[in-house]
Amino acid sequence: MFLYKKNSNFAYISGHYCLKTRNIIPVMKGRTEIVICLGSSCFSRGNRKCLQIIEKYLKENNLEEKYFFRGSRCFNICEKGPILKIGDTIFEGVKPGEVAGILKRSLR
Helix, strand or coil: CEEECCCCCEEEECCEEEECHHHCCCCCCCCEEEEEECCHHHHHHHHHHHHHHHHHHHHHCCCCCCEEEEEECCCCCHHHCCCEEECCEEECCCCHHHHHHHHHHHCC
Protein backbone atom coordinates (compact mmCIF):
# COMPACT_ATOMS: atom_id res chain seq x y z
CA MET A 1 0.00 0.00 0.00
CA PHE A 2 1.28 3.49 -0.88
CA LEU A 3 -0.45 6.59 0.42
CA TYR A 4 0.81 10.11 0.78
CA LYS A 5 -0.49 13.24 2.37
CA LYS A 6 -0.58 16.29 0.12
CA ASN A 7 2.07 18.90 1.02
CA SER A 8 3.88 16.44 3.27
CA ASN A 9 7.44 15.18 2.99
CA PHE A 10 6.37 11.71 4.07
CA ALA A 11 4.57 8.85 2.38
CA TYR A 12 2.94 5.84 4.03
CA ILE A 13 4.24 2.68 2.38
CA SER A 14 3.23 -0.80 3.54
CA GLY A 15 2.74 0.22 7.15
CA HIS A 16 5.69 2.61 7.42
CA TYR A 17 6.28 6.31 6.86
CA CYS A 18 9.17 7.18 4.56
CA LEU A 19 10.42 10.25 2.78
CA LYS A 20 8.90 10.89 -0.62
CA THR A 21 11.82 10.74 -3.02
CA ARG A 22 10.76 13.77 -5.01
CA ASN A 23 10.90 15.90 -1.85
CA ILE A 24 14.43 14.95 -0.80
CA ILE A 25 15.83 17.62 -3.13
CA PRO A 26 15.43 20.74 -0.88
CA VAL A 27 18.77 22.32 -0.04
CA MET A 28 19.69 22.07 3.64
CA LYS A 29 22.26 24.88 3.57
CA GLY A 30 21.61 27.18 6.51
CA ARG A 31 18.78 25.02 7.84
CA THR A 32 18.80 23.14 11.13
CA GLU A 33 17.94 19.49 10.70
CA ILE A 34 15.15 17.80 12.65
CA VAL A 35 15.28 14.01 12.41
CA ILE A 36 12.67 11.61 13.73
CA CYS A 37 13.38 7.90 14.04
CA LEU A 38 11.03 5.87 11.88
CA GLY A 39 12.38 2.50 12.95
CA SER A 40 9.64 0.04 13.88
CA SER A 41 10.20 0.32 17.65
CA CYS A 42 10.16 4.13 17.84
CA PHE A 43 7.40 4.38 15.26
CA SER A 44 5.08 2.02 17.13
CA ARG A 45 5.83 3.60 20.53
CA GLY A 46 4.83 7.12 19.54
CA ASN A 47 6.84 8.60 16.69
CA ARG A 48 3.93 7.95 14.34
CA LYS A 49 1.98 10.66 16.22
CA CYS A 50 5.10 12.77 16.80
CA LEU A 51 5.64 12.91 13.04
CA GLN A 52 2.25 14.53 12.52
CA ILE A 53 2.72 16.92 15.45
CA ILE A 54 6.09 18.12 14.16
CA GLU A 55 4.80 18.66 10.61
CA LYS A 56 1.85 20.64 11.96
CA TYR A 57 4.04 22.71 14.34
CA LEU A 58 6.49 23.67 11.59
CA LYS A 59 3.68 24.64 9.24
CA GLU A 60 1.64 26.62 11.80
CA ASN A 61 4.73 28.56 12.94
CA ASN A 62 6.04 29.18 9.40
CA LEU A 63 9.26 27.33 10.15
CA GLU A 64 9.34 25.00 7.15
CA GLU A 65 11.98 27.10 5.37
CA LYS A 66 14.20 27.43 8.46
CA TYR A 67 14.24 23.76 9.48
CA PHE A 68 14.76 20.60 7.43
CA PHE A 69 12.52 17.82 8.79
CA ARG A 70 13.12 14.25 7.75
CA GLY A 71 12.66 10.69 8.89
CA SER A 72 15.54 8.33 9.50
CA ARG A 73 16.05 4.65 9.91
CA CYS A 74 16.93 3.30 13.34
CA PHE A 75 19.35 5.24 15.56
CA ASN A 76 20.33 1.89 17.19
CA ILE A 77 19.25 3.01 20.65
CA CYS A 78 15.80 1.40 20.54
CA GLU A 79 15.66 0.86 24.29
CA LYS A 80 15.78 4.66 24.75
CA GLY A 81 13.17 5.49 22.09
CA PRO A 82 11.19 7.06 20.68
CA ILE A 83 14.05 9.25 19.42
CA LEU A 84 13.95 12.81 18.09
CA LYS A 85 17.07 14.71 17.02
CA ILE A 86 17.16 18.49 16.62
CA GLY A 87 20.51 19.78 15.38
CA ASP A 88 23.10 17.97 17.51
CA THR A 89 20.72 17.25 20.42
CA ILE A 90 19.10 13.83 20.77
CA PHE A 91 15.90 13.54 22.78
CA GLU A 92 15.15 10.08 24.18
CA GLY A 93 11.84 8.62 25.32
CA VAL A 94 9.85 11.32 23.54
CA LYS A 95 6.10 11.16 24.06
CA PRO A 96 3.65 12.83 21.67
CA GLY A 97 2.44 15.12 24.46
CA GLU A 98 5.97 16.44 24.98
CA VAL A 99 6.81 17.21 21.35
CA ALA A 100 5.29 20.72 21.15
CA GLY A 101 7.19 21.76 24.29
CA ILE A 102 10.46 20.34 22.97
CA LEU A 103 10.00 22.18 19.68
CA LYS A 104 9.06 25.43 21.41
CA ARG A 105 12.21 25.29 23.59
CA SER A 106 14.53 24.07 20.82
CA LEU A 107 13.42 26.03 17.74
CA ARG A 108 14.21 29.70 18.13
